[in-house]
Amino acid sequence: MFKIRFLIAMLALSASLSTAYAWESLPTEAPAPENNPTTAEKVTLGQMLYHDPRLSSTGTVSCASCHNTMLGGEDNRPNSMGVNGQTGGRSAPTVWNSAFNKVQFWDGRANSLEEQAAGPVTNSIEMGMKSWDDVVARLQSMEGYQSAFEKAFGKNAINKDNTTKAIAAYERTLITPNSAYDNYVKGDQTALTAQQIKGMDKMAEVGCTSCHSGPAFNGAGMFQKFPLINNAYFEAQFHLKKDKGLAEVSKNNADENLWKVPTLRNIALTAPYLHNGSINTLEQTVSIMAQLQLGKELKKEEIDDIVAFLNALTGEFPAQKMPRLPATPGTAFN
Amino acid sequence: MFKIRFLIAMLALSASLSTAYAWESLPTEAPAPENNPTTAEKVTLGQMLYHDPRLSSTGTVSCASCHNTMLGGEDNRPNSMGVNGQTGGRSAPTVWNSAFNKVQFWDGRANSLEEQAAGPVTNSIEMGMKSWDDVVARLQSMEGYQSAFEKAFGKNAINKDNTTKAIAAYERTLITPNSAYDNYVKGDQTALTAQQIKGMDKMAEVGCTSCHSGPAFNGAGMFQKFPLINNAYFEAQFHLKKDKGLAEVSKNNADENLWKVPTLRNIALTAPYLHNGSINTLEQTVSIMAQLQLGKELKKEEIDDIVAFLNALTGEFPAQKMPRLPATPGTAFN
Numbered sequence: 001m002f003k004i005r006f007l008i009a010m011l012a013l014s015a016s017l018s019t020a021y022a023w024e025s026l027p028t029e030a031p032a033p034e035n036n037p038t039t040a041e042k043v044t045l046g047q048m049l050y051h052d053p054r055l056s057s058t059g060t061v062s063c064a065s066c067h068n069t070m071l072g073g074e075d076n077r078p079n080s081m082g083v084n085g086q087t088g089g090r091s092a093p094t095v096w097n098s099a100f101n102k103v104q105f106w107d108g109r110a111n112s113l114e115e116q117a118a119g120p121v122t123n124s125i126e127m128g129m130k131s132w133d134d135v136v137a138r139l140q141s142m143e144g145y146q147s148a149f150e151k152a153f154g155k156n157a158i159n160k161d162n163t164t165k166a167i168a169a170y171e172r173t174l175i176t177p178n179s180a181y182d183n184y185v186k187g188d189q190t191a192l193t194a195q196q197i198k199g200m201d202k203m204a205e206v207g208c209t210s211c212h213s214g215p216a217f218n219g220a221g222m223f224q225k226f227p228l229i230n231n232a233y234f235e236a237q238f239h240l241k242k243d244k245g246l247a248e249v250s251k252n253n254a255d256e257n258l259w260k261v262p263t264l265r266n267i268a269l270t271a272p273y274l275h276n277g278s279i280n281t282l283e284q285t286v287s288i289m290a291q292l293q294l295g296k297e298l299k300k301e302e303i304d305d306i307v308a309f310l311n312a313l314t315g316e317f318p319a320q321k322m323p324r325l326p327a328t329p330g331t332a333f334n
Numbered sequence: 335m336f337k338i339r340f341l342i343a344m345l346a347l348s349a350s351l352s353t354a355y356a357w358e359s360l361p362t363e364a365p366a367p368e369n370n371p372t373t374a375e376k377v378t379l380g381q382m383l384y385h386d387p388r389l390s391s392t393g394t395v396s397c398a399s400c401h402n403t404m405l406g407g408e409d410n411r412p413n414s415m416g417v418n419g420q421t422g423g424r425s426a427p428t429v430w431n432s433a434f435n436k437v438q439f440w441d442g443r444a445n446s447l448e449e450q451a452a453g454p455v456t457n458s459i460e461m462g463m464k465s466w467d468d469v470v471a472r473l474q475s476m477e478g479y480q481s482a483f484e485k486a487f488g489k490n491a492i493n494k495d496n497t498t499k500a501i502a503a504y505e506r507t508l509i510t511p512n513s514a515y516d517n518y519v520k521g522d523q524t525a526l527t528a529q530q531i532k533g534m535d536k537m538a539e540v541g542c543t544s545c546h547s548g549p550a551f552n553g554a555g556m557f558q559k560f561p562l563i564n565n566a567y568f569e570a571q572f573h574l575k576k577d578k579g580l581a582e583v584s585k586n587n588a589d590e591n592l593w594k595v596p597t598l599r600n601i602a603l604t605a606p607y608l609h610n611g612s613i614n615t616l617e618q619t620v621s622i623m624a625q626l627q628l629g630k631e632l633k634k635e636e637i638d639d640i641v642a643f644l645n646a647l648t649g650e651f652p653a654q655k656m657p658r659l660p661a662t663p664g665t666a667f668n
Contacts, residue, residue: 051404060415065394069656070385076662081394085419269661320656322403327603327648328410 021204024215025182026265026315030099030172036114036165038172041152046170048148048323049163055121055135057128058083063120063167067095069174069320072269078277082120083128089243091277096317097265099172100214102221106275107246108260113168118160132160139163144326176266176315184312192312199309202302207294211261217313219261226259226275227292234288238278245275268311282307355538358549359516360599360649364433364506370448370499372506375486380504382482382657383497389455389469391462392417397454397501401429403508403654406603412611416454417462423577425611430651431599433506434548436555440609441580442594447502452494466494473497478660510600510649518646526646533643536636541628545595551647553595560593560609561626568622572612579609602645616641 032038053062066080067073073094079087090106104116120126121135129135139145140158149157152166183191203209214220227240246255259275273285286306290296366372387396400414401407407428413421424440438450454460455469463469473479473492483491486500517525537543548554561574580589593609607619620637624630
């Protein structure tokens with residue numbers, strides 16, 4: 001079930017100076033898989049589906065409820081709230097730039113945006129639909145979806161596969177280019193402040209970029225153990241090892257506390273932090289990550305510089321129209 | 335507390351033929367109160383606030399959650415779902431054209447959109463904020479709101495009064511003109527089908543328009559007892575008298591089961607129906623309303639004609655941009 005292509009980076013605990021680190025700006029387009037080329041019709045349909053709370057059992061939770069496109073692509077909660085006020089144990093990852101993740105979910109158990117989109121809809125504590133057959137039946141009951149699916153995929157095309165393809169196609173448009181960092185990397189020397197440049201250098205020097213590498217600072221599909229270094233004090237406070245990460249799905253001991261390296265793009269907008277949303281501020285997150293992953297105690301000034309740089313990773317959010325959702329026939333969501 | 339200007343229509347149980355009924359099209363602009371003239375800056379701010387789930391204790395419920403502007407202005411649920419999965423006993427009224435209601439809420443207890451907007455935010459089962467002071471403190475913590483309020487109201491303007499004024503200003507733009515009915519009334523003889531015209535005449539003939547009058551079919555602030563005629567069979571099924579309506583707030587026996595006459599605009603989009611969302615279809619709703627309010631058993635053909643006409647009341651929804659919401663500082667919503 002889990003064809004996981006992963007790579008555990010051999011992290012040198014004392015990272016060497018890496019001023020030669022190759023900083024990359026964010027592409028403005030995301031590659032689409034061969035079997036799901038991006039089209040305007042799919043994106044239009046996908047935006048509707050993504051924002052439609054009627055994809056949940058109660059009619060109250062859409063993809064956007066937890067991955068809010070009006071915000072930093074998530075909900076600023078430690079754990080998201082699904083149908084009937086239920087909560088899980090993980091913090092919603094941002095949808096912005098998720099097209100640049102090689103794997104999806106915190107535990108990286110999905111290999112594509114399409115595969116990811118299929119999950120929450122029938123998760124009992126997230127969107128709570130009993131089955132995809134029920135989702136498809138509900139969509140088929142709405143004339144507006146019949147025509148939108150037909151435009152995107154042809155006749156009689158309402159099914160699970162096309163629903164997730166449309167959502168993924170829309171998500172591939174959720175890219176935030178032109179952050180101060182990107183402008184700096186592309187040659188605008190004034191785009192970053194002196195402190196931000198110090199923070200940028202510090203990130204590479206300390207070793208943050210060993211994992212948070214590439215244009216999306218997400219390690220291009222890398223998995224990493226977190227926490228890598230045991231720390232009873234933090235564990236008692238934040239319960240970081242309680243959730244076994246990939247091992248929760250693979251049932252493989254070797255995968256315990258193994259996580260997808262998350263993007264740092266727009267991180268200033270996505271508090272609280274870590275897989276369980278246990279840390280409220282970037283300052284504390286940077287400090288803890290350095291201690292638990294790199295075995296380093298950063299000075300306050302170093303932390304402040306890095307946080308200043310992380311604030312330069314907030315991009316430009318594309319203007320979006322508000323979708324009109326198809327009319328609900330005379331049925332009730334309870 | 336309740337300065338309620340209301341009028342109980344003396345409903346003739348056997349309504350006289352009223353082919354002289356004056357049909358009116360929907361205005362394209364709603365009047366604003368003197369102390370809250372509509373400005374572009376207020377509307378921009380109001381749209382942000384209206385769609386911001388951080389106006390709720392959990393960070394999950396915005397005005398739009400229950401009064402969804404991507405849909406028919408509500409949630410197609412019998413009762414809306416507030417914070418932590420809680421539900422009340424009433425069905426969310428549509429926000430579309432609510433600017434043309436003289437009073438707000440099902441029980442009409444608010445005299446303006448501004449007054450209405452203040453309610454749900456601190457209702458424990460709706461948005462669950464402990465107090466407006468908490469709402470104001472949260473808004474003040476976000477730089478993006480500081481500047482948006484300043485643009486709309488001037489310096490240091492984040493307070494309850496201005497928050498509800500901005501939301502109301504935005505809501506006054508939520509108007510759906512140019513329904514088939516409007517086009518017909520304005521002279522396009524082809525805008526309605528023959529069946530819809532029959533249904534329109536039937537509405538006046540039967541007496542629906544005794545209450546559902548005026549351009550928004552909402553009786554221009556009229557209150558009405560519902561059900562007006564006792565019917566044990568329906569009561570057992572739909573519990574229509576359980577909720578005492580205005581009497582729940584006024585504690586006045588004379589107000590028992592008294593309700594604001596709701597708009598019929600876009601009613602094809604707002605199933606399920608009645609104050610408690612107990613009826614799924616327009617056909618059954620029309621039938622029951624005729625029996626309980628007018629003492630008439632309509633034939634199937636009459637019902638179908640009226641429903642055909644009600645479908646002609648779906649208007650044009652203005653294109654809206656998706657608002658960008660201000661960044662959340664490093665705080666968590668639990």
